Amino acid sequence: MSYPSNMQDSLNAVVAGRERRMSETFPRATADAKEALLRGFHPDFLADTFAALRIGPNSGDRTPRELALLLEADSTLPKMGTVPPGGQSPFPPTINQSKPDYTCDILIIGGGGAGCSAAIMADNAGAKVMIATKLRLGDANTMMAQGGIQAADKDNDSPAIHYVDVMGGGHFANTPDLVEALVSDAPEAIGWLEDLGAMFDKNADGSMKTIHGGGTSRRRMHTARDYTGAEIMRTLRDEVRSRSDITLLEFSPAVELLTDDKGEVTGAILQNLNLNRYSVVRAKVVIIATGGSGRLHYQGFPTSNHYGATGDGLVLAYRAGAHLAFIDTMQYHPTGAAYPQQILGLLVTEKVRSIGAQLVNSEGNQFIFPLETRDVVASAIIRECSLNKCITTPTAVQAVWLDTPMIEIRRGAGTVKRELPAMVRQFGRHGIDIAKEPMLVYPTLHYQNGGVEIAADCATNVPGLLVAGEASGGVHGRNRLMGNSLLDVVVFGRRAGVAAAKVAKERTGDPQLGLTHVERWRKELAAKGLGSEVKSPLLLPDYTRKSRCPALDH
Amino acid sequence: MAETGLVDIHIMGERHRVPDSLTILQAFEHAGYKLVRGVGCRGGFCGACATVYRLPGDYHLKFALACQTRVEPDMQLTMIPFYPANRSSYRLSELKGEAKEVLDLYHEMLRCYGCNTCTKSCPQDIDVLGYVAAIVRGDLAAAADISFDCIMCGLCVSRCPAELVKHNAALLCRRIYGRKLAPKSEHLARRRDEVKAGKFNSDIAVLKKQSKDELKKRYAERDIEPGE
Numbered sequence: 001m002s003y004p005s006n007m008q009d010s011l012n013a014v015v016a017g018r019e020r021r022m023s024e025t026f027p028r029a030t031a032d033a034k035e036a037l038l039r040g041f042h043p044d045f046l047a048d049t050f051a052a053l054r055i056g057p058n059s060g061d062r063t064p065r066e067l068a069l070l071l072e073a074d075s076t077l078p079k080m081g082t083v084p085p086g087g088q089s090p091f092p093p094t095i096n097q098s099k100p101d102y103t104c105d106i107l108i109i110g111g112g113g114a115g116c117s118a119a120i121m122a123d124n125a126g127a128k129v130m131i132a133t134k135l136r137l138g139d140a141n142t143m144m145a146q147g148g149i150q151a152a153d154k155d156n157d158s159p160a161i162h163y164v165d166v167m168g169g170g171h172f173a174n175t176p177d178l179v180e181a182l183v184s185d186a187p188e189a190i191g192w193l194e195d196l197g198a199m200f201d202k203n204a205d206g207s208m209k210t211i212h213g214g215g216t217s218r219r220r221m222h223t224a225r226d227y228t229g230a231e232i233m234r235t236l237r238d239e240v241r242s243r244s245d246i247t248l249l250e251f252s253p254a255v256e257l258l259t260d261d262k263g264e265v266t267g268a269i270l271q272n273l274n275l276n277r278y279s280v281v282r283a284k285v286v287i288i289a290t291g292g293s294g295r296l297h298y299q300g301f302p303t304s305n306h307y308g309a310t311g312d313g314l315v316l317a318y319r320a321g322a323h324l325a326f327i328d329t330m331q332y333h334p335t336g337a338a339y340p341q342q343i344l345g346l347l348v349t350e351k352v353r354s355i356g357a358q359l360v361n362s363e364g365n366q367f368i369f370p371l372e373t374r375d376v377v378a379s380a381i382i383r384e385c386s387l388n389k390c391i392t393t394p395t396a397v398q399a400v401w402l403d404t405p406m407i408e409i410r411r412g413a414g415t416v417k418r419e420l421p422a423m424v425r426q427f428g429r430h431g432i433d434i435a436k437e438p439m440l441v442y443p444t445l446h447y448q449n450g451g452v453e454i455a456a457d458c459a460t461n462v463p464g465l466l467v468a469g470e471a472s473g474g475v476h477g478r479n480r481l482m483g484n485s486l487l488d489v490v491v492f493g494r495r496a497g498v499a500a501a502k503v504a505k506e507r508t509g510d511p512q513l514g515l516t517h518v519e520r521w522r523k524e525l526a527a528k529g530l531g532s533e534v535k536s537p538l539l540l541p542d543y544t545r546k547s548r549c550p551a552l553d554h
Numbered sequence: 555m556a557e558t559g560l561v562d563i564h565i566m567g568e569r570h571r572v573p574d575s576l577t578i579l580q581a582f583e584h585a586g587y588k589l590v591r592g593v594g595c596r597g598g599f600c601g602a603c604a605t606v607y608r609l610p611g612d613y614h615l616k617f618a619l620a621c622q623t624r625v626e627p628d629m630q631l632t633m634i635p636f637y638p639a640n641r642s643s644y645r646l647s648e649l650k651g652e653a654k655e656v657l658d659l660y661h662e663m664l665r666c667y668g669c670n671t672c673t674k675s676c677p678q679d680i681d682v683l684g685y686v687a688a689i690v691r692g693d694l695a696a697a698a699d700i701s702f703d704c705i706m707c708g709l710c711v712s713r714c715p716a717e718l719v720k721h722n723a724a725l726l727c728r729r730i731y732g733r734k735l736a737p738k739s740e741h742l743a744r745r746r747d748e749v750k751a752g753k754f755n756s757d758i759a760v761l762k763k764q765s766k767d768e769l770k771k772r773y774a775e776r777d778i779e780p781g782e
């Protein structure tokens with residue numbers, strides 16, 4: 001046994017109660033009970049961890065303090081015409097209109113699932129595409145997704161049934177046009193991925209193996225073992241790399257958008273992270289596909305997100321005048337690894353519950369139906385801990401058990417290894433055999449439910465600026481269901497690529513490059529008495545010399 | 555598994571004292587590095603953090619993912635930020651899906667000595683030689699299956715005396731398998747056609763018009779397909 005001795009009593013209670021729990025179905029929560037759980041325990045309802053924005057299109061709206069700080073911040077660019085300390089200006093004091101460093105039809109900022117899907121579709125439409133991404137192409141949340149991707153393609157299912165599930169999951173706040181696009185394009189998206197060579201789990205007759213996820217009324221989750229996102233991402237990445245017409249710049253995050261006199265987006269300024277050099281890109285359309293913001297560690301939570309998930313796209317779009325939607329709601333995945341501390345915050349995929357594991361408190365009892373929506377399950381875990389029915393790990397993290405050996409008992413020996421190879425590997429590296437021992441879990445910051453407000457063709461209120469994927473807001477309402485985000489990035493990534501190619505064709509002549517929106521922003525900051533000490537985007541979280549803080553240990 | 559103390563490690567020759575509960579990646583940061591290369595997902599999925607190390611008194615080179623491996627006393631560490639690797643150019647839609655095409659595009663596969671060094675260096679415990687052998691004998695389905703968990707970290711490439719870039723060849727096998735060799739899904743094809751023909755448009759139009767309360771009712775009353 002690899003758990004410390006002070007956990008043994010509780011572990012024994014889990015094992016002892018297993019036989020009873022095998023036959024027990026914990027009742028689903030009623031609508032009222034769910035509401036009470038959320039209001040009482042969900043982090044979105046901790047009022048004092050939020051701030052109201054004081055500047056920009058969402059003035060007055062509340063959002064987590066950590067995000068508010070960056071949305072209200074100043075640009076990282078030096079003031080026009082000044083030379084920053086340290087000698088030579090890394091940023092040209094004037095932008096050379098006739099000679100930007102790069103010219104393209106469509107600049108895609110971000111090389112995850114949404115960015116790559118957009119690039120492929122725009123390339124198909126004959127547009128000249130460029131991708132600028134912060135780390136390597138594909139180092140993104142998309143690569144990490146394990147659980148699956150939803151699509152209503154079975155005979156007992158339909159896009160309309162999927163629609164109702166999405167709306168219910170999102171607390172009926174979702175933008176209906178976006179949900180319609182999501183569920184209607186879903187079968188096409190899966191087929192498209194398969195045509196590109198993605199290997200989904202199938203039965204011998206070719207039918208898709210599909211499972212439930214939290215909040216689904218049909219088994220419509222398509223999987224690729226528990227590397228679903230990796231399988232999609234490496235397929236899209238390989239396809240992008242195969243297309244020599246797509247220009248790719250890695251380690252080159254966007255640090256500011258460019259706008260013309262009318263405020264329309266005309267390109268971006270990139271910073272080469274290796275050389276610390278800036279370059280100017282002129283584009284007829286810009287697509288922001290920068291993903292989420294888990295690395296901002298809202299409320300000190302650990303996160304499941306990749307290193308570059310710092311919400312840059314929200315900041316850039318907001319400063320250029322884009323309206324944000326649902327930025328007061330974040331998703332805490334109920335099952336983040338809580339022990340051992342080397343993997344703190346890493347995702348334990350929902351698939352573990354989908355295929356039969358139960359959540360159990362320190363006394364060995366179930367306390368929630370395992371497949372409620374994520375916000376409800378996360379709240380239930382936090383409640384159990386507040387009632388002291390939890391385990392406290394050696395690094396003072398609270399946790400409950402996720403009883404994985406039940407999967408093997410229910411579905412046969414070898415199931416865990418076959419269905420959850422990534423999980424087996426991750427825990428096995430630290431001496432825990434999840435086929436035989438349960439895991440310790442606690443909610444982890446997982447997803448940005450909101451983002452830049454978009455229409456069904458990914459357009460924003462700022463002309464020339466499109467947004468797709470996790471950086472956008474509206475489709476998932478106030479809570480996203482598992483498997484709808486991978487779907488979102490493919491569906492809206494594809495739509496963004498098609499729409500951008502169309503806009504690019506219509507926009508003739510060379511767009512004007514300027515930073516009037518930054519000047520305007522700076523004036524407004526000064527007028528509101530807001531300082532300019534904080535700069536954004538953040539680009540990378542600052543973990544240097546800080547790895548002793550548990551929340552920052554990943 | 556709890557933290558018991560501090561250990562000395564050596565990052566590119568320089569000594570640093572770090573808590574022994576850290577992963578190699580966290581230890582770099584604890585020592586003062588701000589990582590740009592050699593880090594991505596921090597969760598064992600992206601292969602960005604391939605690392606080489608040696609332990610005292612042992613001449614063997616060891617290989618690991620920095621984000622998945624805990625520090626050990628007196629580790630001599632370095633990261634491999636980028637490993638140049640051959641990648642053939644192809645368009646999947648133009649390939650027929652024959653085993654020969656993989657060998658045409660990655661003809662160096664035929665140079666494998668069978669030394670099995672690749673398998674020993676793989677942090678995902680993949681039978682790397684197994685899938686290389688499958689490629690050589692033309693069994694793309696087996697190559698796709700065995701290599702499925704590859705995170706393309708390139709550690710097996712760095713050690714290969716025959717300089718084979720097998721993870722790229724394996725990806726091509728998986729793409730060919732996914733597109734051409736896997737059995738076709740009839741229900742998916744049917745649903746794609748139905749959506750194109752607009753079969754569900756009116757159902758969704760009705761739902762879009764419903765009030766929040768009507769939708770709520772419908773949601774509460776929906777029937778749920780049993781699990782397996």
Ligand SMILES: Cc1cc2nc3c(=O)[nH]c(=O)nc-3n(C[C@H](O)[C@H](O)[C@H](O)COP(=O)(O)OP(=O)(O)OC[C@H]3O[C@@H](n4cnc5c(N)ncnc54)[C@H](O)[C@@H]3O)c2cc1C
Pocket residue numbers: 109110111112113114115132133134135136137138139140141142143144145146147148149150228229252253254255289290291292304305306308309310312313347446447468469470471482483484485486487489537539
């Ligand atoms: C661990 C984990 C598991 C998940 N599991 C599932 C699942 O099972 N099913 C599901 O549907 N969803 C899942 N999700 C959610 C889903 O994977 C993501 O929401 C989705 O992949 C986001 O895709 P994206 O393309 O919008 O962003 P990402 O894939 O995160 O891509 C964003 C890209 O933008 C780049 N970028 C960021 N800032 C800048 C900048 N300033 N300039 C240039 N580039 C920049 C990043 O480097 C990255 O390449 C999971 C997420 C995580 C973290």
Ligand code: SF4
Pocket residue numbers: 601675676677678679680682703704705706707708709710711721
């Ligand atoms: S097969 Fe090679 S590239 Fe793939 S995970 Fe193993 S060592 Fe890394």
Ligand code: SF4
Pocket residue numbers: 665666667668669670671672673682683686713714715716717718720
């Ligand atoms: S290391 Fe290279 S030569 Fe040796 S078995 Fe692997 S592929 Fe073949």
Ligand code: FES
Pocket residue numbers: 592593594595596597598599600601602603619620621622
């Ligand atoms: S950082 Fe992605 S595998 Fe280690």
